[in-house]
Every structure is written in structure tokens, then in C-alpha cells.
Amino acid sequence: MKIAFIGFGNMANALINGIMSSDKTLVSDDIYIFHNKKKNQYTKEKCIFLNSGEACDQIFDAIFLCVKPKDIQSAINENKTLFTDNQVIVSVAAGITINSIKSFIQKNVSVIRAMPNLCAIFNESITGICAERSLSENKKKCVGDIFKSIGHLREIEEKEMHSFTALFGSGPAYIMYFVEALMQSERFSSISEDDKSLLILHLLSSTSKMLFISQDIKELREKVSSRGGTTEAAIKTLEENNFFEIVEKAIQEASKKSSNISK
Ligand SMILES: NC(=O)c1ccc[n+]([C@@H]2O[C@H](COP(=O)([O-])OP(=O)(O)OC[C@H]3O[C@@H](n4cnc5c(N)ncnc54)[C@H](OP(=O)(O)O)[C@@H]3O)[C@@H](O)[C@H]2O)c1
Structure with missing residues (x-):
């Protein structure tokens, strides 16, 4: 060829x-x-x-x-x-x-x-x-x-190209943005900011390995969010602030933008 x-x-x-x-x-x-x-x-x-x-x-x-x-x-x-x-x-x-x-x-x-x-x-x-x-x-x-x-x-x-672009084309940037948010949260006197960033990348990589072998991500996440515990408190705050709706809206906007570019 x-x-x-x-x-x-x-x-x-x-x-x-x-x-x-x-x-x-x-x-x-x-x-x-x-x-x-x-x-x-x-x-x-x-x-x-x-x-x-x-x-x-x-x-x-x-x-x-x-x-x-x-x-x-x-x-x-x-x-x-x-x-x-x-x-x-x-x-x-x-x-x-x-x-x-x-x-x-x-x-x-x-x-x-x-x-x-x-x-x-x-x-x-x-x-x-x-x-x-x-x-x-x-x-x-x-x-x-x-x-x-x-x-x-x-x-x-071809009609799915806009959705594909919005989810997978722009996808790496969404993950980066979430990682940025984690990197901005909390400060430690015993861990440097660089080391904290490195640990957050390990967190991303090890969690993704776990997700690959998990049958049901929602079930796994609920299992690690014990009732009345710290993780549940954080997830509840994300839910109350419409985290899913925000992500969905953001991806819809990306899809709309892709569709406008093609006109
Ligand atoms: N990067 C991504 O992650 C990604 C993902 C999905 C799709 N894409 C698509 O892939 C395409 C390329 O993206 P890219 O990131 O590779 O862009 P890029 O790094 O800017 O590469 C485009 C290249 O095309 C050259 N070029 C411009 N006009 C030309 C011409 N008339 N003849 C020959 N070469 C010419 C540019 O040279 P000069 O700069 O010297 O003009 C530049 O080196 C884009 O259409 C983009 O939508 C990119």
C-alpha cells in the first residue's frame, strides 16, 4: 500500500x-x-x-x-x-x-x-x-x-462524529481538568506540592486498573463509600451540586460546538 x-x-x-x-x-x-x-x-x-x-x-x-x-x-x-x-x-x-x-x-x-x-x-x-x-x-x-x-x-x-469528538476527542482534557481540581485541593506540610501531584497521578493510574477488572463501576464505588463515612460525604456533596448534570451539559456543549464547526 x-x-x-x-x-x-x-x-x-x-x-x-x-x-x-x-x-x-x-x-x-x-x-x-x-x-x-x-x-x-x-x-x-x-x-x-x-x-x-x-x-x-x-x-x-x-x-x-x-x-x-x-x-x-x-x-x-x-x-x-x-x-x-x-x-x-x-x-x-x-x-x-x-x-x-x-x-x-x-x-x-x-x-x-x-x-x-x-x-x-x-x-x-x-x-x-x-x-x-x-x-x-x-x-x-x-x-x-x-x-x-x-x-x-x-x-x-458520520452523524455520530460530533458525539464521538465530544466524549473521546476532548475526553483527555476532562480527565486532566478533574486531576487539576484534585491537585488544587488540600495542602500538607509533610508532602511537597510536586510529590502530592505525583501521588494523584498514581491514584489515577491505580484506580483505572481497578476499574478495568470491575464488573460494575457504580457498585464498586458504592462499596468503597461506606455509609456515614468520609467518601460518602464527598460523593453526597458532588451529587447535591449536580455533578452528573454538569458533566453531561459540558459534553453536550462540546458536541454542539463540533456540529457548528462543520456548518
Ligand atoms: N492533535 C489532536 O489531538 C487531534 C485529535 C483529533 C483530530 N485532530 C485533527 O488532526 C488534524 C491535525 O492536527 P494536529 O494536532 O496534527 O495539527 P498540527 O500539529 O498543527 O499539524 C498540522 C500541520 O499541517 C501543516 N500544514 C498546514 N497547511 C498545510 C498545507 N497547505 N500543506 C501541507 N501542510 C500544511 C502545518 O504546518 P504549519 O504549522 O507550518 O502551517 C502543521 O505542521 C486537525 O485537523 C485536527 O482537527 C487532532
Whole structure:
């Protein structure tokens, strides 16, 4: 499978590293990368770097669009000669619909949209993909294996992209925000602030290990919140202040924002 990337930022880097470290993807040829920086600024094993818009005589099976949503149309226009009929176009640009991408490219291509998250950098992304119905199962699998090389993959419908972005795309930031809140609470004279932060990260990691093996999270949480005890007092305060409703509203706002961006 011969592939090219347009854009070489965080997401392209994560995907290329994932491809390089996986033996499951069918990418065996050199990867072509069309970027926006000065010539020869980058080097990477098995990668050929060209400036965006630079002439290239290769024909690609798949092209990954890894630029910001605002740059997608200009990046496509600059590299028009790379697009050919029957190609698979993979876009990670948030909010840009399959129909918009097809209308920018104006070739008989099949488009897959993907929504990875920040954790792609550590091969732990949670990625949602949706493909045009016309795309063959075989081509879908080839692209799916590339995203599996950077974490967990689920196929979703395009209309679910906003919800997926709101929950899993922005999800790491919600967890970070909760951790920030814990880090701001309480002070100890015997534990430094740095050490307290480290302990809170251990708390996150060990609790998440426990959650993975638990059958029922609510039941486990109720079990550790003994009646009349300290944990119950804290949870009661969160309940009284509508913690669930606040989280739900926040995620709905993120989904609404994603939907507005796509208009
Ligand atoms: N990062 C995430 O966690 C995440 C999660 C989900 C989806 N995404 C999506 O992934 C896409 C890329 O995000 P990112 O975080 O990788 O952004 P990024 O680090 O800013 O990378 C985008 C790259 O595209 C380059 N670029 C801009 N115009 C170009 C052009 N015409 N031709 C070639 N290259 C061009 C930029 O170069 P210059 O800066 O030099 O212009 C930049 O290096 C976005 O659409 C975003 O919505 C990102």
C-alpha cells in the first residue's frame, strides 16, 4: 500500500510512528509527506519529505489529510495533482464532512473520516472512523489497521462524529481538568506540592486498573463509600451540586460546538 500524508504535525507524526512500529499495516513502501516547512527540514526513516505542492510522479493508494480544518481546502488545492480516481482519502480534520472533502477533491475518491485523540502520541488513541458505504471492506480494513497501530478503533456513523469528538476527542482534557481540581485541593506540610501531584497521578493510574477488572463501576464505588463515612460525604456533596448534570451539559456543549464547526 502506497501512502502519502499532507501535513506533518502531531497527528501525522503519531500515525507515521504507529505505522513504523506495527507489522500489521500493509504499508511497505516509503511514505511520502507533503509539509509546509522549509525544504529538507525533516528526516525520518522510510519517509520522503516534499514541500506541499511540489511535483511528484508517484500514484498513491491512500492520502492522509492531517492539516487543521481551516487549512484543508488550501492543502487539497495546493496538492491537486496527487489525487486520482479510486483513491482512499483519510481525513482526521475535525468537523469537515465526507461530502465537503469530496467536493474539494473533485475526483472519484472514497473518503474515510477519522477522529483520533491526543493519546495517539503514546499509541493509546481512541479513534472513531466512518467510511463511505461505497468503500470496499478490504480498503477499509487496510486503513483500520493503520489506526489500530495507534490504539483502539471503533467504526461509527458520520452523524455520530460530533458525539464521538465530544466524549473521546476532548475526553483527555476532562480527565486532566478533574486531576487539576484534585491537585488544587488540600495542602500538607509533610508532602511537597510536586510529590502530592505525583501521588494523584498514581491514584489515577491505580484506580483505572481497578476499574478495568470491575464488573460494575457504580457498585464498586458504592462499596468503597461506606455509609456515614468520609467518601460518602464527598460523593453526597458532588451529587447535591449536580455533578452528573454538569458533566453531561459540558459534553453536550462540546458536541454542539463540533456540529457548528462543520456548518
Ligand atoms: N492533535 C489532536 O489531538 C487531534 C485529535 C483529533 C483530530 N485532530 C485533527 O488532526 C488534524 C491535525 O492536527 P494536529 O494536532 O496534527 O495539527 P498540527 O500539529 O498543527 O499539524 C498540522 C500541520 O499541517 C501543516 N500544514 C498546514 N497547511 C498545510 C498545507 N497547505 N500543506 C501541507 N501542510 C500544511 C502545518 O504546518 P504549519 O504549522 O507550518 O502551517 C502543521 O505542521 C486537525 O485537523 C485536527 O482537527 C487532532
